[in-house]
Amino acid sequence: MILHNDDFNGFLFVAESIVKVFGYEPEKAIKLMLRAHETGRSCVWSGMREHAELKADQLRSCGGDPEQAHQNALPLRVTTEPMPA
Template sequence: MKFDPLANLDLEVEFQEELDQLVQAPKTLVIHNDDFHSFDFVIETLIEVCGHEPLQAEQCTFIIHYSGKCAVKTDMFSKLQPVWAQVINLGLTATIEDIPKLAK
């Protein structure tokens, strides 16, 4: 059996293309309810960190409280990652997730 370096190269290229698609696809920042932080704290965080208007921040906070989570910002992963880090550093629970596909 001969070693074919180009065979592995094809796999690497295919893997890199899939990775690029995953990273470049828009994502959403989701904040989860923790039953610990006050409404005012979450509202202020959304205004200061996510750039929400006060009414938008208030609406998202109610959705977080009553539904358990809310998608608060959508952008490319590279743009959401620093926002996620700020939210986490403030003590909130947040994840970066794929945008849910709409039902057909």
């Protein structure tokens, strides 16, 4: 599952959402968030497609960053993609 960078959601909100959905330690969530910020995308989870789609839905359901509501923050942008061979 790929987390894509966006211009609306703040670092803290993204990292907290990753911790909430995946149960990762905050340090790991911050690394994943920064990778998405710096490169445009970050693989935050891999596994069975059905489970990846569930996790993607859960991450999207965190909504947009309430601190960025004035910028019309959208839910986190995530996609599921096949693993490279």
